[in-house]
Amino acid sequence: MRIRHxxxxxxxxxxxxxxxxxxxxxxxxxxxxxxxRWRLGAALGYGLRRNxxxxxxxxxxxxxxxxxxxxxxxxxxxxxxxxxxxxxxxxTASLVARFNSDRVFFGNTDxxxxxxxxxxxxxxxxxxxxxxxxxxxxxxxxxxxxxxAWGQLQVTAFHDxxxxxxxxxxYADYAYGWREQRWYLEPSIGLSxxxxxxxxxxxxxxxxxxxxxxxxxxxxxGTNLHTRLMLGYQLSRNWSFSLVAEYEQLNxxxxxxxxxxxxxxxxxxxGFGFRFR
Amino acid sequence: xxxxxLSVLWLAAMPACLAAETGSDSGMRLTVKPMLxxxxxxxxxxxxxxxxxxxxxxxxxxxxxxxxxxxPLRCWNTASSGRHEDERSVERSFSYWMTDRNPENRLxxxxxxxxxxxxxxxxxxxxxxxxxxIN
Numbered sequence: 001m002r003i004r005h006x007x008x009x010x011x012x013x014x015x016x017x018x019x020x021x022x023x024x025x026x027x028x029x030x031x032x033x034x035x036x037r038w039r040l041g042a043a044l045g046y047g048l049r050r051n052x053x054x055x056x057x058x059x060x061x062x063x064x065x066x067x068x069x070x071x072x073x074x075x076x077x078x079x080x081x082x083x084x085x086x087x088x089x090x091x092t093a094s095l096v097a098r099f100n101s102d103r104v105f106f107g108n109t110d111x112x113x114x115x116x117x118x119x120x121x122x123x124x125x126x127x128x129x130x131x132x133x134x135x136x137x138x139x140x141x142x143x144x145x146x147x148x149a150w151g152q153l154q155v156t157a158f159h160d161x162x163x164x165x166x167x168x169x170x171y172a173d174y175a176y177g178w179r180e181q182r183w184y185l186e187p188s189i190g191l192s193x194x195x196x197x198x199x200x201x202x203x204x205x206x207x208x209x210x211x212x213x214x215x216x217x218x219x220x221x222g223t224n225l226h227t228r229l230m231l232g233y234q235l236s237r238n239w240s241f242s243l244v245a246e247y248e249q250l251n252x253x254x255x256x257x258x259x260x261x262x263x264x265x266x267x268x269x270x271g272f273g274f275r276f277r
Numbered sequence: 278x279x280x281x282x283l284s285v286l287w288l289a290a291m292p293a294c295l296a297a298e299t300g301s302d303s304g305m306r307l308t309v310k311p312m313l314x315x316x317x318x319x320x321x322x323x324x325x326x327x328x329x330x331x332x333x334x335x336x337x338x339x340x341x342x343x344x345x346x347x348x349p350l351r352c353w354n355t356a357s358s359g360r361h362e363d364e365r366s367v368e369r370s371f372s373y374w375m376t377d378r379n380p381e382n383r384l385x386x387x388x389x390x391x392x393x394x395x396x397x398x399x400x401x402x403x404x405x406x407x408x409x410x411i412n
Contacts, residue, residue, distance in 0.1 A: 035396060035398070039401060068401070070398055070400055070401060075400055077400070077403060077405055078405050079405070080405055082400070084400065087399075092399040092400060094400065098405075143403065145399040145400065145402070145403055146399075147399055147402070149319070152399075152402060154403055154404055173404050175404070179315065179317055179319070179320070179394065181311075181314070181315055182313065182315060184394075188404070234313065234315055234392070234394070236312075236313060237313065237390055237392055277392075
């Protein structure tokens with residue numbers, strides 16, 4: 001996270017000093033310049049992503065960095081590394097390496113002294129309890145991107161290649177955007193199937209983690225549902241204002257875990273964004 | 278504290294950019310509304326009425342041009358201000374400018390930007406699933 005803050009500082013300073021000069025990049029009357037391979041931007045505002053774990057803090061969103069590079073075949077997109085295998089009028093297919101996003105919740109948990117177990121039953125004595133930690137999983141998979149007048153569809157299938165959870169995830173997201181001059185509205189909806197190995201690694205409670213506070217738990221496979229609504233207003237060539245609301249429902253096996261307090265994960269953000277063009 | 282610093286820098290940078298919407302060289306002030314038009318695959322052209330307003334201190338002969346044609350859009354005789362509504366269908370950025378009697382003497386120029394918001398590269402629209410992905 002510290003690296004993110006330094007990167008954000010550097011990016012904001014660069015914008016503050018040279019942002020406006022960038023708007024002269026395309027001279028009037030000239031053909032549009034070829035799209036840059038880089039996509040650099042940042043948004044600053046306020047937002048939150050609720051943390052479904054017990055004894056946890058919500059995840060604040062103050063800065064959103066966007067750092068991406070797209071080559072003819074290789075690309076880097078905010079931590080994802082991809083190799084595009086096919087790109088035609090019907091589909092763009094890529095091999096992608098990424099880190100699983102479920103781990104993010106486990107980075108915002110607290111250690112507390114509790115007088116009841118996670119089911120609410122009183123304990124004989126006050127006990128220290130820490131939510132077990134989980135590792136990031138390096139995953140490799142295939143990503144299919146399709147679009148048209150009907151909208152955009154993204155389908156991915158990822159498998160753990162680092163030996164962290166040995167599971168897999170299949171994900172689909174459909175989005176449709178409306179633009180009316182500076183306004184842009186994009187709702188999206190989707191689901192992600194998580195295998196039992198993946199689900200159990202993050203949401204299960206292993207034998208060595210069991211305590212008088214935390215009972216054992218084995219999670220099976222399940223499907224998360226998600227929906228998102230984004231409203232954007234383009235203030236100028238580089239600046240925009242965005243409102244985003246996101247909702248994810250954890251699968252039943254994850255939600256039934258003693259580590260989980262809420263089945264619903266709500267996120268929102270409102271802020272000003274800057275993108276180099 | 279770092280968020281406060283970032284916020285101040287951010288807020289300082291934004292109005293500086295938005296303020297660049299008025300051309301004001303040579304005492305001639307020229308404004309155009311709208312300054313920005315957004316196109317994409319579904320709507321590849323901007324069909325808009327641009328309102329051009331100019332003002333200067335001296336009464337004189339002035340003409341308004343744009344770089345979509347060689348002839349002036351309109352000229353004013355013995356005037357120090359004026360306005361003109363220009364209906365256009367455009368697909369790329371262009372400029373308006375004012376001249377005095379000499380059409381080569383541009384007193385001030387202002388650009389209207391046509392911003393293309395879509396891309397032919399589907400990868401640029403992919404959704405990443407990190408917590409910070411709110412673009």
